[in-house]
Amino acid sequence: MRAVVVTVLIDLPPDHQYHRATLEAIRHASDDRGIPIDIRVVSTDAIGDASRIATPGSAVVIGPGSPYRDPEAAHEVVRKARERNIPLVGT
Amino acid sequence: MLVEHARNLAGIADATHAEYGQGGTPVITLLECSLQDQTIAVELAPGSLLEKLYGAERVVEHTTCSYGLSPRMQHIAEEFGMRIAATDGTGEVRAIERVDHPFFVATLYQPQLQSAPGAPHAVFLGLLDAASAAP
DSSP: OOOEEEEEEOOSOTTSHHHHHHHHHHHHHHHHHTOOEEEEEEOGGGOOOGGGTSOTTOEEEEOSOOSOSOHHHHHHHHHHHHHHTOOEEEO | OHHHHHHHTSOOTTEEEGGGOSSSEEEEEEOSSOOTTEEEEEEEOTTOHHHHHHTSSEEEEEEOOSEEEOGGGGGGGGSTTEEEEEEETTSOEEEEEETTSSSEEEESSOGGGGOBTTBOOHHHHHHHHHHHHOO
């Protein structure tokens, strides 16, 4: 089974409770379903080309912790995911 | 997600989030009563994807939100392919989802805070199920 690339957009530091909880929740679901995952954490000011994040077979998680450093880039990822039917959850 | 929806689908080109300062049409505004670090009862909309995922009509979630959908903009959560998936006890929107998308969900609470090893959260199960089912 191919790994699902899960991009987590989050600006909170890695040791923040909500950052950790977000990654752990994805891992809990992966373990339960037996779905291999490849988690990629990206801060909003490092998004670059949104097309390279919202790709077929991937998923996107927008983590908590606004205000985001680059909200416009985050909006662009949301738009691409919507248009391309890429699974996305914003929390 | 609601700002993107407002701008690109609802025709509110200057839609913005009040947290980023003045100007534009604020779609997301400061809640009258902050929900920072609170546990809330969430009513799931009948027939929604979230109701199906949870397998329940009412759940308890933890929220850290101080901002939410502006009371003046509640209507956009039910237009242009979006629907209200959950509300709280006050009737305010707590989750939305797209009806024309395999999995496009936004929550104004933090489901990850309720997930645990061996007890994954339904929202994250749904996300991975949708991604793994994609062609």
